[in-house]
Amino acid sequence: MKRRKLVTVIAVTAAMGLALGVGGVANARVKSQEVRGITDDEVLVGGLGPSYPFREFGGETGVLARFEVENQNGGVNGRELTYVGWGDDQNSADTNLAEARRLVEQEGVAALVPVLSPNYLSAAEYAEQQHVPAFGWGISRGFCETTYAFGFSGCLTPPPPVKVASNTWGSLIDEAFKSEGDADGADGKTAAVISEDNDSGRAGKVVVVATAEAVGMEIVYDESSLPPPDPAPVTDFSPYVTELMTANDGEPPDVIFLVISQDNLQGGFQVALNDAGFDGIATNAVLYSPLATGLVTGGSVLTQFATPEAAADVPAVQEFLDAVEAVAPGEVINQPTIAGYVAADMFIQALEAAGKNPTPEKIQKAAAKMTYGIDGFVGPTKYPKGFKAGTPCGQLVASDGTEWTVQVPFQCFSNIKIPSLKKIKY
Amino acid sequence: MERFLNLTVSGLVTGAIYSIMASGLVLTYQTSGIFNFGHGAVAFAVAYFYFQLHSGEGIHWVPSLILSVLVFAPLLGLLLDRVLMRRLSAAPVYARIVGTIGLVVALPALIQWLAEVFADVVLGLELQSARGLRATGAEIPGIGPEKREVFHIGDIVLDHHKLAIFIAAALSALILWAVLRKTRIGLAMRVVVDRRELAGLRGINEARTSQAAWVLTMMLAGLAGVLVTPIFQLADYQYTGIVYASLFAVALSGLRSIPIAFAGGLVLGVMQNLIAGYSDEILPDFVAKLSGLKPSLPLLGTLLLLFVQAGRVKAREAGSVADERPPTDYRAGLPAWRRRLPWIVFTLLLAAFSFQWFDAGWAQADTYETGLIAKGLVVGVIFLSFVVVTGVGGMVSLAQGTFVVVGGFSAGYVLEGKVLPDWLPFAGNGDESPNFLWALIVAALVAAAIGAVISVLVRRLGALYLALGTLVLAFFTHYTFFDYEPIGRSSLGWFIRQPTLDLDGVPLVGSAVDWVLPGPQSGGLEFRLTQHQVLLGFVFFGLFALMIHCLFRSPTGRAMLAVRSSEVAARTAGISPAKQKMTLFALSAAIAGVGGALFGMINITITRGSADPRLALVWLTIAVTFGIRRPGGALLGGLAFACSQQIFAWLGGDVIGGDTVTALTTSDLFTPILFGLGAINLAKNPDGLLALVGHERAQKRLERERKARIAAAEADLEGKHEEEGEPSTARIDAGTREGATLVLDRIVAGYGEVEVLHDVSLAVQPGEIVALLGANGAGKSTVCAVAAGALTPTSGQVLLAGEDVTDHAPHQRAREGLLLVPEARGIFPGLTVEENLQVLLRADEEMRKAYERFPILDERRHQLAGLLSGGEQQMLSLAPALAQPPKVFIADEPTLGLAPLAAEVVVEAIRELKELGSAVLLVEEKAREVMQLADTVAFMELGRIVWSGPRDEADAERLAAAYLGAPSA
Incomplete structure (x- = not known):
């Protein structure tokens, strides 16, 4: 008897809790600021994609490693780069959109870095409307159909007919x-x-x-x-x-x-x-x-990029390994680690090009005409061509x-x- | 030829996986009446445990295997039996289906959550993560040495894993066969399958037997799970997916024959290989090139088999459909406004929150929250389709996701423009896009059409087959039609971009928006704004809820409920079940289709993955958790689906607080556990959580009424005894109590609220035959049922050889020496004569005596009892009694339907029993035989014994009065 009652109470409370909207969720970091995600001291970004494998196997480590290097050198134009967290899309395009919304509306990120997901589709449309630039791996159509998504290897899944x-x-x-x-x-x-x-x-x-x-x-x-x-x-x-x-x-x-x-x-x-x-x-x-x-x-x-085995011949790869070692000593390097790192790197380049008072729109404008690459490691990827084609x-x-x-x-x-x-x- | 041979042999070996799965599924179904969708989930759980032992802790594979399959699997089985299976056996059909679907959703998530989240956060243990390992591409080992052993048989290459699977499958088939055919427990399992009610009366504890069968299946599933790990690499969806693939073998077996299920698995394996090898040569080009068709051909085969089997099963199912009683409505006494009020309040609060009616910060939903509410409302619309097809129609349709996708695709197609004929208003063939209303209408129509087509295919299937059939159809559509680029638009799907609902010249929409939302509005519906989405969601949910409400109360609705209660009866009332089902299906599909279009609107795109069959299963579990008979359940379910993660983050983070709880509840594994458990909760509460509202109050009321009834009955008795001046303890209507083997003392009994026996007492001495006579409906069979334990009396006692057995279960009384031969012969038609005897007789000596007494049985030793003549069957049911005379023998109309010669044999046998010392209670129609046999005769009328006495004192007048129902003298 008691158990049943408890269950009912929980169910009804949960529903009522929604209706009354008490606090917690509403009190999240919604800064009604002029520029979303960018203050004088920091720039906020969030990651997006299926946790398995992309977050659990290095996606976060990669971006954190790259940001750490940059922050140690004073950040970008005096702003610290802050990674707020990951949106797990659980391999669904709809959840991908929901998580993108959460990162943008609740966490107030300026950009989505890194986007490592085959499901970045409707979220890309949403991001384009809301002016949220995204940097990641071009393995979704979102990188090929919108102007706010930038892949370090360009657009790898162009729509048919593929010419x-x-x-x-x-x-x-x-x-x-x-x-x-x-x-x-x-x-x-x-x-x-x-x-x-x-x-x-x-x-x-x-x-x-x-x-x-x-x-x-x-x-x-x-x-x-x-x-x-x-x-x-x-x-x-x-x-x-x-x-x-x-x-x-x-x-x-x-x-x-x-x-x-x-x-x-x-x-x-x-x-x-x-x-x-x-x-x-x-x-x-x-x-x-x-x-x-x-x-x-x-x-x-x-x-699509050089791997740790190439460290002996490519200094940039060794730099990458050192950066990862600094934030996650001993962690095994997987493809998502590399992808997160280079996506962060690309974002930093665009951020720098956006000038001393960046906004998400300026970041997008800068990225849309830049060439990104690391010799022997990844790229060069030329935008705006990268909207339509992958980097060979x-x-x-x-x-x-x-x-x-x-x-x-x-x-x-x-x-x-x-x-x-x-x-x-x- | 060689190629054919290679493909076949290789297919046989890998088909063994399907064989093990299918055999386990059929065994569970046969011994418990439940089709366990979660069979694969169980296999995964055991395989996961093995993984933790072997890969995680480094324990050698042999002890790991033994611990997993022989210790963990049975324990898990016992746990599941207690928590789920036992209760599900008594639940309505749809609850049985959805309950095990809950297992599919919850069990893999639960075990991974326990090992990866709970162990880490609470216990501080860092256990190996299987999906982590898998994601990195590492190999997850199975049994045997790390190094793969490879064998070459001609051109065929097999590794030791595949061989192990084949050997294990063959072994388990052998073990199953041996257990079922050669052991007592196996005999008990088959007996329970054959006639469950009779099994208890023959001394078999059905609950214990089902449990044993369940544990056996679990061990088999566990073994299969561990063995296939090298192939499936602990991807939980593959373990559950193999169940769907094995449906082919299950369908082939008709859910009856385990050997055929086993063979079917092998056939499936071979078939898959032959299709892979030869289809390009045999099939016409356009068929072979259809994306996704070849691997889906076995699904078509399964569908075909389901139809064939359903035709055969129909005859038997016709009767069982009739016991779909509607649930008790605990709010029945309340006035309409009181029932509606909570919902009205809830809706208003939700609206106030979303539309920001109140000025306080905390009472206003931000964009994100509004977005979630909008999604919840739209999913609620989809759940309304479940209410229609499952809640009203009682059919478990697992293809609702298909209709959602169809609706979304249709809407997207219309919105691309230039599709609708020009003469339609707002058709949008110029520059503007078509009005969203058209998209919704087309979505509803197309989905309804597809729903009607599917219903034509499945409407004649019984409950379980319909569920299986719709599931197979859903998969098939998903992997073929929806994968076809022109229909499914591959990964991008269809866009629902910036639709417009504005109707030029009709200011309705603009006014509505202005009225509902505070602040200046643009004068129309802006679909990008989440508040407008919520408004739209409310409108459509309300519309459909209202429609369902009216449907319930319309003649059509009543017709549908009639069909659900009893198809047979409905047909006699002139209602066509087929037509009703089709209407229901089409309606539910239309609602799902509109839901799909709305879903596409809030998600910007709709792809085939937006509502794939697996997600539809999760949706079903959520919907039934809250209650599928009422729109309110759909609303709560939809909101729960959309907002659960946020709610738990909030509950865990802000309400309860602390990192531990947050970590536990925000894991992506957590919500599936809850949803799955919710479905499992169906076992106890088949009508969902909502139905529990008011439950306690009603329970108390019922309890009070029951106690009052008992008190009244007892007071009545006391009053009567005082009147008649007899000390109540010594009164026995028929027979004498002293030394009696069977005593029924002041029995008051009935079925539900109908009391049938109003204070019956009788006693039967050893070696005495007491005959109970009376008209139809007097309560004679009820007396037998009470004596045997099949019915529990409201008050009164049953004494067996002086011992109070009133609360002993039938199988206990059977073992204590009470044998009941019920009205329709007490034999198991599906077992042979020999097996029938073995149920009660254990010693060879006793078997010999039985055959001696009835030589005809000896001749027919290995024939199926169902094929014997009526007389032979009755001999079969009497034989064990003669070989091992019971203390009490009760026969309910033993000569009914027998030819005179056969009847004589029966009478002889009963006389012999009396001479052997049994106390015999006889219910008989044929007065002549009774008069020869009985020592004491009792007449029953309207639930009371109105006269009893020695046979010689029974006369023709009394007899006539008893049979013609005239009031007694």
């Missing part, structure tokens, strides 16, 4: 062959491209096929045949592995492009390929991570099962037109 794409991946494979002593590079090699059987898989595959053909590869397999990991995961990769292993007239191709999601990779697609005896180049663009060496044994991963730069890392090594150092290539394509075939 222009970067030829980074193919070129890196080309370089990989050359670095092993094969003077022809990728020219004349056979390639298979497999993606998941859904819309984004098909769209992604088109681009990859173009980039492979651009360096002279012959496409012997081009299918969106792998079931997506929803609602039920793929339990048996063998049919697909068999198809790939016999794609080149009964023989395996030289290169296999895996345009698949992390779930399927973690479920063991690369492992299945290895089991079947594949010894060519199997490459994906997703699963670089210190702990993933086992899952991607023998594979090559495309990353990248690095190839390889795993031998226990550690990563840089297979092809970070470098830039070019964008190519995708010729025969008006619309994606269905």
